[in-house]
Structure formats: structure tokens, C-alpha cells
Amino acid sequence: MRKLTVPISEADIRALRVGEAVSLNGVIVTARDAAHKYMIENFVKTGGNPPAAEAALYQELKKVLADGVIYHCGPVVQQTDGKWSFVAAGPTTSIREEPYQADVIAHFGVRAVIGKGGMGAQTLKACQDYGAVYLHAIGGAATFIAESVKEVLTVYKLDFGVPEAFWVIRVEDFPAVVTMDSHGGSLHELIKEQSAQKLTELIRG
Amino acid sequence: MTLTLFRIASEKDSLMQDLTEAFVELIRRASTQLPADMERALRKARDQEEPGSAAQKALDTILKNVEMSRARSSAICQDTGTPIFTIHYPLGVSTRALADQIRRACAIATERSFLRPNAVDSLTGKNSGNNTGVDFPTVHFEEWDEEGIKVDLILKGGGCENVSTQYELPNSELGAGRDLEGVRRVVLDAVHKAQGLGCSPGVLGIAIGGDRGTSYLKSKQLLLRPVDDANEQPELAALEQRLLEETNQLGIGPMGFGGKTTVLGVKIGTLHRLPASFFVSVAYMCWANRRASMRVIGQEITYA
Incomplete structure (x- = not known):
């Protein structure tokens, strides 16, 4: 198992190949459907000149996302004495972010995206072009993964709802597997092709 | 309020007790305890996968998560899904009162972190914050001839x-x-x-x-x-x-x-x-x- 510490260098990312198990450490941020749409509309489409009301958050996100990690996750949280914690925090299905992910990787210099189910051709190309990887966490293993979330540092855009907010978290030994690398490798494409052949046999054979 | 009316109308009938807390417990069990038949099936699958394969490691993690969730009473999966209730009830039970209790139980279960707030207004995008909304949770009623009521709950993720x-x-x-x-x-x-x-x-x-x-x-x-x-x-x-x-x-x-x-x-x-x-x-x-x-x-x- 290879240990990765955020911020992650491009060299460390380029060294990773499909199939490798990694353990992630440092500060990462959750973002899913609403957050991606928000980032595209306010930061990417404006060419980095967000509306005044969003400028402060833009600066914060730039800091955490440069050489950083996005986690596709909508957690179950708990608030005790004003302090948030993660109770259950497995990955959500990543393919919904396919229309946005490549632009977000390029704009912020994101090094890794954690999710489940894999992503498509645009994201794979962004991984190659900018030096990023897709990390697969175990879907549904929410209590197990929440163990790796040691601290909730802050939350942005809670008005998006708990699942859709940006949760900035510190993780230790967060387990994942590289399923899309920065060299064009995708386990998801491979399995899709192999199973398509078998499907044809089972249906026509 | 519907519930008050319901209580008055039903004081002689033991079936007509307030089941809100019982529904909360049902939700807690569904969210945190994987049924034994599923766990057995996952264990069998784990043993059939190639030793050391990504498939087997994934199943190991899944099984570990199932154990931890049960022990800690925490959600197996953070996507606690659409709660889908099917209720069999005898003649004379108020389905409207049961539906009210279920909705209240969903809100309580959300406060207690057994459910993630999952009900989003499709027009405004606003999350209601407590798992209640238009036709949320899903509740199906079927009258039957048996004594008492039976409630089946499925939590189906997105x-x-x-x-x-x-x-x-x-x-x-x-x-x-x-x-x-x-x-x-x-x-x-x-x-x-x-x-x-x-x-x-x-x-x-x-x-x-x-x-x-x-x-x-x-x-x-x-x-x-x-x-x-x-x-x-x-x-x-x-x-x-x-x-x-x-x-x-x-x-x-x-x-x-x-x-x-x-x-x-x-x-x-x-x-x-x-x-x-x-x-x-x-x-x-x-x-x-x-x-x-x-x-x-x-x-x-x-x-x-």
C-alpha cells in the first residue's frame, strides 16, 4: 500500500498505476453534484473572476484544491457542542460529475478524485493532461471509511444541504484503489469491454 | 392535529398506540444492521473470490463495515436512501395517523444520525433537512385479515x-x-x-x-x-x-x-x-x- 500525503506532487501521481492500493493522509474536501455545478458556474465559466459574494470562498477552495483531493461524498454528520463529526462517509457514484470534473481538475490543479463506479473519457483525459488520478473507495463502507476522517475543519455552502455541502476534512490512512491513472489506464473501461463480450455470448450464444 | 384526533378516536384499541418511537427503532435497525441472510451471502462470496484479489479485498472491507456499523449503531451506508415502508393493517386502523407517525419518526431518526437528510425539493433544490417532503418517505398501505400490523422497511440508496x-x-x-x-x-x-x-x-x-x-x-x-x-x-x-x-x-x-x-x-x-x-x-x-x-x-x- 502506497502512502500519499496531501498536497500531492505531480511526480507522485505519475508514479501511480491502475490497481495500486493507496492510503491517503491530509486535508481533502467533499464535493458532489451541487458543489460541482457551483464551481463550474462561479469559477470556471467566469475565468476565475467569481461574483463578489463568492470571491472569499473561491480563495479558500483554491488553497485546499491546489495539488489537493476532491471526495465525492455526502456524509452522515453529527454535531456535538458545536463541533461537527462524520458518522458515515462512503463514496457516492462519480459518473454524475463527468460533465464537470475535467474542468474542475484543470482549473484548480486537483491531483486526485475519490469516488465510486469510475468516470468517463473526459475525466480520464484530464488525468493524463494535468497529472491526476481517480481513486476508488469501497461503496457503502460508510462507517469503516468515517474512521479515517479524523477531523472536520470547516464546512462551506451548508445551505446546499448536508450531503451537497463542501466539507473540509482531515483524513488519516484513508483507503482507496487507483482505478484510473494519469497514463490513460482505466479499470472501468477494461471491465466494461470484457463484460460486454461475455454479454454478447450469453445473449446470442 | 391529526394525531390528537387519532388518539381520541382510538383509545380503546391497543393497536392505536403511538408507534413513533417504534418506527424510529425500525429505521435504526434497517440503517445499521444488515440482515443476516445478506451477510451470509457476502461471506460466501468473499470466500469464492481469488485470494488477495481486489474483489476479495472489497468484500473484506464490506464485511468489516457491516460489523462496525452494527456494533456502533451507525449507518452502514451514508446514503440512507429513500425509506420505503409497506404496512399491512387490519380494518379500523387509521392509515393517516400511521403515516404521520412514520414521518415524525423519519425526522427523529435524522436528528439521531440514523438517516442522512435526503429529501430535496425538486423545484428549489432545497433539502428539507429531516427526510420528509412531498411523498417522502414512501408509504404503501395494504389492509389484511391478520391481527395487528406488520411494517416492512427498505432503505434504497440513490x-x-x-x-x-x-x-x-x-x-x-x-x-x-x-x-x-x-x-x-x-x-x-x-x-x-x-x-x-x-x-x-x-x-x-x-x-x-x-x-x-x-x-x-x-x-x-x-x-x-x-x-x-x-x-x-x-x-x-x-x-x-x-x-x-x-x-x-x-x-x-x-x-x-x-x-x-x-x-x-x-x-x-x-x-x-x-x-x-x-x-x-x-x-x-x-x-x-x-x-x-x-x-x-x-x-x-x-x-x-
């Missing part, structure tokens, strides 16, 4: 709901006609299209017939069957067995990592249909096949 699907036969692309062979073909296609997106290894509820709505509803209700039971109808039992074997031959594996285990159970049911329509609905349920039941007879409440 990832697997998004890969659930419906076919209309004939389907010329798949060469699927209006017969069980046609059903076999479209189900294989559905599982292939789902890949790992529905958190495989999954369980399939397959409804043949009905209209679009009843067909989807039936496909979900079939998920209440134990994962290892057999269909009472021999023809359907044979198709269930064949589809279980063939979906696993696709090699998609746990999480779509590749492997021997893609589907853990296949459950098929039929509905009468119009001469013009032949729907096949496939309810894909993730490995976190969260279901729980509650029986209320008089003051006695039991869970399963």
Missing part, C-alpha cells in the same frame, strides 16, 4: 436506484421477445449497463407485466424476499437460478473491480398486463440491502 431500469418488450436490439427468454436477455443487459455503479454485488427484483408504475413498485417489493430463498413457481425459480449464474459470468465483480460475484440474488414476480404492454422492471439493490420488519400485536412489538 446509486442503485439510478441503475434500476425498465424495458418494454419486444426489444429488437437485444432480440428480446415477449417471453421468459426475452426477460433473461434484458436483465443481463441491465446488469451489464449497471457495471459497478449500483454498488455490486447487488440483488435484483424483477417484475414482469403490470403498467409502468405497478411494475416498478412490484420490482421493489420483491427485494423483501430473503436473498437465498427460491421462487414457488418452478418456471420462475429456474429463471432466477439461471440469471444468478449468468449475471455472475459477466465478471463485473464487487464494485466493478472484476471478479466472480456481481449479483447475490434474483427475485422475479409477475403481474397481469395489458395485451399491448409487456414491461420488465429491474430494481437493482446494492449489497447494502437494508431491510427490517416490525410486527405489532396489542402492546407487543417485535422486530425482524
